[in-house]
Structures are given as C-alpha cells and as structure tokens.
Amino acid sequence: MRISTLVYLVRQGLKNIVRNKMFSLASVATMAACIFLFGCFFSVVVNFRYIVEKAEEGVAVTVFFDEGLTEARITQIGKLLSDRKEASEISYVSAEEAWDSYQKDYFGEDSRLAEGFRDDNPLANSDHYEVYLSDVSVQDSLVKYIQGIEGVRKVNYSSAVANTLSDINILIGYISVAVIVILLAVAVFLISNTVTIGISVRKEEIAIMKLIGATDYFVRSPFVIEGAIIGLVGSALPLIAVYYLYRSVVSFVLERFTILSLDFVSSKFIFSYLVPISLVIGLGVGLLGSFSTIRKHLNV
Amino acid sequence: MISLENVSKEYAAGIPAVKNVNLQIDDGEFVFIVGNSGSGKSTLIKLLLKELEPTEGTVMVNDIELNKLKHKEIPKFRRDIGVVFQDFRLLKDRSIYENVAFAQRVIEKSPKRIKKRVPEMLKLVGLAEKYRSFPKELSGGEQQRVAVARALINEPRLLLADEPTGNLDSTNSWEIMRLLNAVNKKGTTVLVVTHNREIVKKMQKRVITMKKGVIVKDVPEGGVLGEN
Incomplete structure (x- = not known):
C-alpha cells in the first residue's frame, strides 16, 4: 500500500x-x-x-518436641523437615533463645521485669524448629506430616491472615x-x-x-x-x-x-x-x- | 466489446425486468438505449456493471465474462468503466477538484499523477477555473460536467451514462452530449440511456429501443428512427 x-x-x-x-x-x-x-x-x-506474598513469606510452622527428647533425635527431625519440599527454610530455636526473644518482645529495655526468672527459664522445653513455607497453600499437608513424626509434641501453625488476604484477592x-x-x-x-x-x-x-x-x-x-x-x-x-x-x-x-x-x-x-x-x-x-x-x- | 446472450433478469419470480436480451456493441461505438420507465434500461446498466446478476444468460463486458468474475476481481473490472448518473452523485462536502481526484484516490493512484490528471480533466470539461468550488455553487450542467470528468479520469474503455441529461435544460444537455461525443471520438465506447428523443434524433447514432424488458428495435448509426 x-x-x-x-x-x-x-x-x-x-x-x-x-x-x-x-x-x-x-x-x-x-x-x-x-x-x-x-x-x-x-x-x-x-x-x-x-501483600499476600509478603505475608506468606512470614508464615511459619513451629514444631515442639516431647520432653527430654535427645539431641540426636532433634537433629534427625530437623533433617526430615529440611528434606521436605514444602519447607523453604528451617531454623532451630533453643529454649534459651526463645526466652531471650520473649523478654525482648514483652519486657523491652526494662530487664528488671525478668529478674525473677533469672535461674528458671519459664520456657524450658520450648526449644523448637521454625519451618518457613515455600507456599502457604501446602501448609496443611506439611503439618499433617510433621504431626506424624515420632518425638513431636505439638505443631503450631496459623494461616488465617494469608488465607483471608488470598480470599479477598480472589473476590x-x-x-x-x-x-x-x-x-x-x-x-x-x-x-x-x-x-x-x-x-x-x-x-x-x-x-x-x-x-x-x-x-x-x-x-x-x-x-x-x-x-x-x-x-x-x-x-x-x-x-x-x-x-x-x-x-x-x-x-x-x-x-x-x-x-x-x-x-x-x-x-x-x-x-x-x-x-x-x-x-x-x-x-x-x-x-x-x-x-x-x-x-x-x-x-x- | 459488450455482448449479452439470452439475458434475463427477474427481481421477483415470474416478473422479468429484462427478458431474453441479445445484444452486441463493438469497441468505439456510441449507442443510445431508449424506452419508457420500466422498460429495463436501468437494469441493463446494472447488469453491465455487475451490480446485478442475471437470472439467465451470459454478459460480457470489455472481453470479460461477468458470470465467471470473482468478487475480488470486480473492483479491477469496474476501473475500466466510467459511470455518469442523472443526479450527478457528487460528494457535496468536497470541492470540484476533490470530487474528480476521488476517482483516482480510490484506485490508489500516486499523488503526483492525481496532481497532473485532475487539472487536465477539469480543463477538458471546461471547469479548470472552478476547481475550488463546491457542487452546490455550480449549475446542474456544470455539476454533470464534473461527473463526466470523474468518470473519464481513469481512462475507461467504456462509459455508461444513465439519463445524463435528465436534470438539465436544453443548452446544458447539448453541452454534455458534445462532451460525450468528443470522448467517443477518442476511442471510448459510450452507452447512453435517455428519454430525450430530440437529442437521440439529432445525434444520428445507433439507437436500441426497449419495451417491457425486451429489445424491440435496434437502429444502426445514421438509420431512420421512426416515431416510437
């Protein structure tokens, strides 16, 4: 043309x-x-x-162990968890670290408030793994798996925020x-x-x-x-x-x-x-x- | 060359507008088609332009058999035919120059060629100085001359004129006929449908008379026309 x-x-x-x-x-x-x-x-x-992706990045499953579980078994559980493809990252938090973190979050600079617990960690037996998810939608299957592992006392998880955001997004x-x-x-x-x-x-x-x-x-x-x-x-x-x-x-x-x-x-x-x-x-x-x-x- | 063999056209079943027409018009001829309203003259023009398909028979124009012409080949076929209408059919919102140039633009001629050809054609029809005017500023005769210029600018082999003097007074009618005659002298085949018996008689060209869709008389150039 x-x-x-x-x-x-x-x-x-x-x-x-x-x-x-x-x-x-x-x-x-x-x-x-x-x-x-x-x-x-x-x-x-x-x-x-x-926002949902950001929220998903912060969603973690917390895995607590039976009282008196050996260090070897805890390491073994850690290995099992890190082998799962649903887990993007896992980290071990000892009872001492958990208590330190709690003090920081709730008592802040005022260390006197924690004085009474100086020799008695109230979070003893609360050492745990924090498992970060690759995708929040696979949380349920991972939780089910972890609950079946021998030596695991309790699994804490919550996806309410992420799920709500996802639902709003879809709507x-x-x-x-x-x-x-x-x-x-x-x-x-x-x-x-x-x-x-x-x-x-x-x-x-x-x-x-x-x-x-x-x-x-x-x-x-x-x-x-x-x-x-x-x-x-x-x-x-x-x-x-x-x-x-x-x-x-x-x-x-x-x-x-x-x-x-x-x-x-x-x-x-x-x-x-x-x-x-x-x-x-x-x-x-x-x-x-x-x-x-x-x-x-x-x-x- | 135009050739019609046993051509019939029915708009409604059983009512023919053109019935069993056989006709041959050679290259370079000047032919009048006369007849009353409803005699089939306009249908004949539409068949020649492939605006209508015949119900029966074969139509040939410029050596092309129209029955076999594909849809996409129609534009090229029509570029070899110039058409002039009784109501001029000029584009009212465009100047005289643009009306004539329009015929070249739609067939995608170069701007250089358009600039050369349009003034030539306007000069030929005697309107070179009115190129900026709009149709409503011209008389009927002048408007028809613009229409003739538009029909001729693409150098067609055949010029079809459907009642070209129908809306014109005697002086303007003769001007248009002189123009068509001059075009014919240069080799273009001219086919004029008209009611104007005075012009037909004086021009002494071939005259085909139609009545109720049938050719009833075909008088050769210079022949005696008779009363009907």
Whole structure:
C-alpha cells in the first residue's frame, strides 16, 4: 500500500470520528471508564498479591518436641523437615533463645521485669524448629506430616491472615472481571453503533467508491481505523488518570498511615504491565466493534 | 466489446425486468438505449456493471465474462468503466477538484499523477477555473460536467451514462452530449440511456429501443428512427 493511500485512509477514519462527534465521544468515554476501572482493579489486585506474598513469606510452622527428647533425635527431625519440599527454610530455636526473644518482645529495655526468672527459664522445653513455607497453600499437608513424626509434641501453625488476604484477592479479581466484561460489551456495542452511523452517513460515497472500482479493504479501512482510534484513545486517556491517582493514593497512605509500615508495588512496575495490556484491550475492542459492524452493514 | 446472450433478469419470480436480451456493441461505438420507465434500461446498466446478476444468460463486458468474475476481481473490472448518473452523485462536502481526484484516490493512484490528471480533466470539461468550488455553487450542467470528468479520469474503455441529461435544460444537455461525443471520438465506447428523443434524433447514432424488458428495435448509426 502507498503511504499516500494510508494517510488518506487514516484521514477518512478521523473524519468519520469528527462527523459523529457525540457517538465517538460516548464510545471513547465508555472505553475510558472501562480501562479506568481495569487500571484501578489491576493496581489493587497486584498490590494485594504483593501483600499476600509478603505475608506468606512470614508464615511459619513451629514444631515442639516431647520432653527430654535427645539431641540426636532433634537433629534427625530437623533433617526430615529440611528434606521436605514444602519447607523453604528451617531454623532451630533453643529454649534459651526463645526466652531471650520473649523478654525482648514483652519486657523491652526494662530487664528488671525478668529478674525473677533469672535461674528458671519459664520456657524450658520450648526449644523448637521454625519451618518457613515455600507456599502457604501446602501448609496443611506439611503439618499433617510433621504431626506424624515420632518425638513431636505439638505443631503450631496459623494461616488465617494469608488465607483471608488470598480470599479477598480472589473476590476482587472476580468482581473486577465481571465489571470489566460488562463495560467491554457496552464499549463494543457503542463503537459498533458509531461505525454504523458513519456507514449510513457515507452511504452515497461508499456506493460511488464501489462503482469506481475501490477494493473491499479500501472501502472498509476508514471504519476499521475509526474503531481502532476510538479504542486506543479511550484506553490511553484513563491510563494517565490512573497513573496520577495511583501515585497520589500511595503517597497519601504512606504519609498518613506510617504506623502500618505498608509497602506498595512501584508505579513503574504496575504500569509496565498496565499500559500494554490496556492498549491491547482498547485496540481489540475497537477492532471488534468495527469489524462486527462492517461485516453486517458494509456489503462491499 | 459488450455482448449479452439470452439475458434475463427477474427481481421477483415470474416478473422479468429484462427478458431474453441479445445484444452486441463493438469497441468505439456510441449507442443510445431508449424506452419508457420500466422498460429495463436501468437494469441493463446494472447488469453491465455487475451490480446485478442475471437470472439467465451470459454478459460480457470489455472481453470479460461477468458470470465467471470473482468478487475480488470486480473492483479491477469496474476501473475500466466510467459511470455518469442523472443526479450527478457528487460528494457535496468536497470541492470540484476533490470530487474528480476521488476517482483516482480510490484506485490508489500516486499523488503526483492525481496532481497532473485532475487539472487536465477539469480543463477538458471546461471547469479548470472552478476547481475550488463546491457542487452546490455550480449549475446542474456544470455539476454533470464534473461527473463526466470523474468518470473519464481513469481512462475507461467504456462509459455508461444513465439519463445524463435528465436534470438539465436544453443548452446544458447539448453541452454534455458534445462532451460525450468528443470522448467517443477518442476511442471510448459510450452507452447512453435517455428519454430525450430530440437529442437521440439529432445525434444520428445507433439507437436500441426497449419495451417491457425486451429489445424491440435496434437502429444502426445514421438509420431512420421512426416515431416510437
């Protein structure tokens, strides 16, 4: 195709958009709303995943031993645990270390509070292994296995936080998919309507083009370009809004809620995925809207 | 060359618009097709442009058998045919220059060629100085001349004109006919559908008369036309 032809077709596509200003605007606005929501949900979901992953990293199973278990057996249990693929890391905490850590956590700098226990470790027999999980979802099977090991008195575990976060993440995922699918359908419908009006306005011109000897692609291209431009503009505009909104929300939360010591995914990381995905969705919806209409109304 | 063999076209079952037509028009001929409304003249033009498929028979235009022409080959076939309509069918939102250039743009001619050809064609139809005007600023005769320029710019072998003088006064009608005659003299086959018997009589060209979808008379160039 000649460059001059391409320029001509793009100009015709743009003319179509300008001719049907109101419909084009409605299509762009719907597309923009769709991508804006997608961007918001995407940012929330990615951050939730990030928080869940962080939380999973901190989830550990604590393994206590029978009273008076020999050191050799404890080492043996440690070997059994470290051989499990569910365990990403294990560490041994002696009764003394456990007591030291407890004092630090609960008495802080005030060592007088622990004076009464100087010669009597209240956490004797609480030496244990801390087993960190490779994935929180395999916790149950690992716990079952550990409980079956001879010499193990008790296994402490809790995945409530991680599981709740996972559940919320999945719920947000479902809601966002549902809302986005509905909005995408509306966007396809509106773009299709815009193109239909463009075709009816240009009916006479199309008839002349066909009689003069224009090829199918020449007749159809301006409408395809029209749909693609609406889709791309409708997806690019909200990305700018989502970008500034994300940065504002993150800096607001970090400033106001320092006590929560929250950590967010960087906007650079989010947008390195969000921009191409959104543009592809925009382009796809635009093309789908125009192609479906052209097939129905433009019998060339 | 145009050739129709036993061509019939029915829009509704049992009601033929064109019935068993046999016709041959050689390259370089100037032919009038006359007849009342509903005689099948416009259907004949549509069959020649492959806008319609015949119910029966074979249509050949510019040595191409239209029944065998594939959909994707139609644009190329139509580039060898120029068409002029009674209602001009100009694009109202474009200048005269753009209306004529349009015919070249849709068949993807280079900008250089368009810049050269459009002024030439406008000069040929006597509208070189009005290239910036819009259709509504021109008289009916001028608009039809623009339509002729658009039909001729791609140098077609065949020019089909469907009632080209139907909306024009006598002076403008004669101007258009002189233009078509000049085009024919340069070798283009011209087929004109018309109601204007005065023009048909004076032009002394071949005249085919249709009635109720059938060719009832075919008078050769210079022949005696008679009353009907």
